[in-house]
Amino acid sequence: MDEYQRRGYGGAPVGFGRRPGIVVVDFQLGFTDPRFPLGGAPMINAAVDNTAILLRAARAAGVPVAACYIAYAGAGDAPHWKVAPVIDTLRHGSEAARLDPRIHDPDHDLVLCKSAPSIFFQTNAAPYFVRQGVDTVIVTGCVTSGCVRASVVDAFSYGFRVIVPEPCVGDVAREPHEANLRDIDRRYADVVDLPVCLDYLSNLERPNS
Template identity: 55%
Template sequence: MVMTDDYQRRSYGEISVGTGEKPGIVVVDFQLGFTDPQYPLGGAPLVMRAVENTARLLKVARRVGVPVAVCNTAYMNEREMPYWKITAVKQTFLHDHPSTALDPRIYEPGYDLKVTKKGPSIFFETGVANYFMKERVDTMIVTGCNTSGCIRGSALDSFSHRFRTLVPEDCVGDIEEGPHRDNLRDIGRRYVDVTDLAFCVDYLERWGKRNSA
């Protein structure tokens, strides 16, 4: 992770988070509203790249027995919503709207824990953290969208729950590349290791071999 000299002088990013004894994966907001171009927020190139890469990661994770939690964002009506500043969220992120369905490329019913969140973080008032604690997970891989919003929020909550936190750059996406890069650089200085799909696949494969030995 590239840092300015001033951050380096102040020791930001000097310590790697590393990997622990057991991984888990969260998949944040890969719902059709973000992955289907027919919807106002859908089809951003970085998000589409992230969906495909996350699907590859999840195939390995499920094969070796890594726990997975996925989420969408949806509300009963505007009264239930926080004060979003995004018109498209208010108009489409409703329980009966087709844009809130999870993208089938990343969701496997019967294996994944599925929750509906109401704020940016997959961990906020959802029970997801407790699920992973019961599974004795200590290393969280955060995937999904958008990097500058719900990924950042989820990564910070993962850190706050004392998980070692990895964010694979090519498994998260945003509307524009600038906020994507800026937020990864920022959380990489403080809270997480910014990695990539290849690193995480190798970690899961090594964990799976060790766990089956």
């Protein structure tokens, strides 16, 4: 038992609810394609492939999906990022802003452009899930220590149950990935393996069934 557990962190699991929705955070070419300065990290690439497996099961079960990308017109409409390539390469209409085709289904997914770390910040993600009757948000995407964590905290703050399938999120380095998932798991969400989510989706009742 570590010091956090002794103080009451990491209590009972959050658990899955009755109706899930999935968010896909920033799996755009600027983060997944090695041609771009922020792209091509092996952990992120693996997370894209694992998320594609999750999304096939989710779409087959009629689960709503909200995918986002981050883009700016230039430095003038961006926050004060300390990551120069975010502003230099992630521009509206650029190839770096395109969603990775491995995870994108334009016939099913709600696609959102965001300007801040969280998919929920000043976007339609939360109202969309509320209209769909969602009580559980499964968070995928990159990077774990940044935009994924921010999205988890906001989903938690909106009152959703939050689940993070560890193989479906990725970071540039292993240490911040694991450290942030440990902290997320002790505070806001259940961090689980991919088969746990796939089993949940396979046993899900379809809406209006």
